Amino acid sequence: MRELRRLLIAPERLADGTSLALAAEESRYLSRVLRYGPGDRFAVVDGQGRLWSAQLLDGAQARLEQPLDQPLQLQPAASPWLELAVAIPRLDFDVVVRMACELGVDRLQPLVAEHGALRGSWKAARWQTILREACEQCERLWLPQLLQPLTAVSYLAEARSGLPLLASTRERQLPALSAALAQVPAADLAGASPGVALAIGAEGGWSPAEAAAAQSAGWQGVSLGPHILRTSTAAVAGLATLAQWREALSGRACRWPSA
Numbered sequence: 688m689r690e691l692r693r694l695l696i697a698p699e700r701l702a703d704g705t706s707l708a709l710a711a712e713e714s715r716y717l718s719r720v721l722r723y724g725p726g727d728r729f730a731v732v733d734g735q736g737r738l739w740s741a742q743l744l745d746g747a748q749a750r751l752e753q754p755l756d757q758p759l760q761l762q763p764a765a766s767p768w769l770e771l772a773v774a775i776p777r778l779d780f781d782v783v784v785r786m787a788c789e790l791g792v793d794r795l796q797p798l799v800a801e802h803g804a805l806r807g808s809w810k811a812a813r814w815q816t817i818l819r820e821a822c823e824q825c826e827r828l829w830l831p832q833l834l835q836p837l838t839a840v841s842y843l844a845e846a847r848s849g850l851p852l853l854a855s856t857r858e859r860q861l862p863a864l865s866a867a868l869a870q871v872p873a874a875d876l877a878g879a880s881p882g883v884a885l886a887i888g889a890e891g892g893w894s895p896a897e898a899a900a901a902q903s904a905g906w907q908g909v910s911l912g913p914h915i916l917r918t919s920t921a922a923v924a925g926l927a928t929l930a931q932w933r934e935a936l937s938g939r940a941c942r943w944p945s946a
Contacts, residue, residue, distance in 0.1 A: 691730035691740060692721060693823045695830060698733045705751040707731065707741065714747040728752075734822065734830030736762040762828045767849070767936075768793040768882035769929050771922060774800035774839055774889040775809070779919035784814045786923045787831065788821035791930045793882070794832045800839040802891030803918070809836050839888070844900035849881030853906040854925055856892060861910040864925060868932045883929060885909075887922045 694713055701707070709717070717723045723743050731741045731751060738760040740752045753759055771792045773783055780797075787795055795818075797809070815833055822830050843853070850871060855861060862870075864885075886906065893901070911921050911928075 690826075691728055693730045693732055693738075693826065694741075695732050695734055695819050695823050698735055701731070701733055701751075701755060705754065707749040707751060709747040709749055711747070717743060730759075732823075732828055734819075734828075736764060736828045738828055760828065764829060765791065765793060765933065766882075767933065769926070769933065770794040770796060770882060770884040771926050771929075772796035772798055772842060772884060772886040773922045774798045774803040774887060774918060775836070776890065776918040777804045779917070780804075780810075781813070781817055783919050783922045784817045784833075785821045787926055788818050788827065789825045790923070790926045791827075791933070792831050792926055793829070794834060796834045796842065796884075797836040798839040798842055798886070799836055800889040801894035801897060803839075803889030811836070839886075839893070839897045840900050843886065843897055843906060844904055846904055847884060850883045851901075851904070851906045852883065852885045852909045853893075853901045854885060854887050854911050854921055855898075855908045856910075856915055858908060858910075861908045864909045864911055864928050865932070867907060867909045868929070885925050885929060887918060887925060890918050 694716075696707065696713075717727075717729065721727075721729075723729065725743055725745050727743045729741055729743065729749075730738055731749075732738045737758040739755075739758050741749045742752060743749050769792055771787055771794070773780070773796070775797050776783075784795065795814075797814075811833065818831055818833055821827075852864065852867060854864070868883075886901070888897070911924055916924065
């Protein structure tokens with residue numbers, strides 16, 4: 688059976704049983720883009736680990752084929768969680784948002800860095816839309832959390848639980864990101880791990896104030912390789928390493944209800 692095309696529907700819209708009123712853009716996507724008609728089936732995900740199959744009805748209406756408390760697929764949240772903090776670049780941040788979702792980020796933290804783009808570059812509504820569309824396309828059951836943009840200094844100065852890693856360049860003898868992850872004690876990953884945060888700076892590097900804030904708060908410097916990378920490249924490369932490390936710790940298979 689072919690994989691059902693997916694729509695991500697906010698959990699609060701699924702509170703009225705199995706009936707589902709489709710938004711105009713959702714109805715248009717199903718009927719005009721996919722050319723679905725009454726009786727055609729698709730999948731509904733809530734961005735919180737649950738998936739149901741659904742049937743399109745007349746008009747902008749659909750019906751879930753399983754009760755809300757009995758989803759077709761149920762997936763626990765990933766552990767340890769992965770947070771990517773990125774200094775908003777002048778170009779390519781839309782690409783970073785999409786690729787971060789595809790690679791498995793759990794929290795995406797935009798930063799306003801002293802050597803990065805200006806505050807007016809925030810496009811929170813656009814980034815949220817990109818996350819939702821990427822989540823549907825790559826068939827994730829969990830929608831990444833898009834955090835409110837912060838200044839890099841304030842973000843790096845905050846004491847954090849888990850493992851905070853600061854990607855740096857032009858500093859000698861920094862461990863590679865993969866090597867730093869390999870040194871995490873196994874006991875720190877048992878049960879509900881506090882997670883890992885990776886901070887990627889602007890293409891001009893971290894400012895002295897940002898670097899000092901990170902050092903005072905206990906961030907561990909890591910290297911992403913011998914070359915100077917663009918912010919977007921560094922973000923994707925770093926997150927890919929984190930995702931592979933997490934996958935190696937334990938698989939994240941969906942839990943399927945018993946027949």
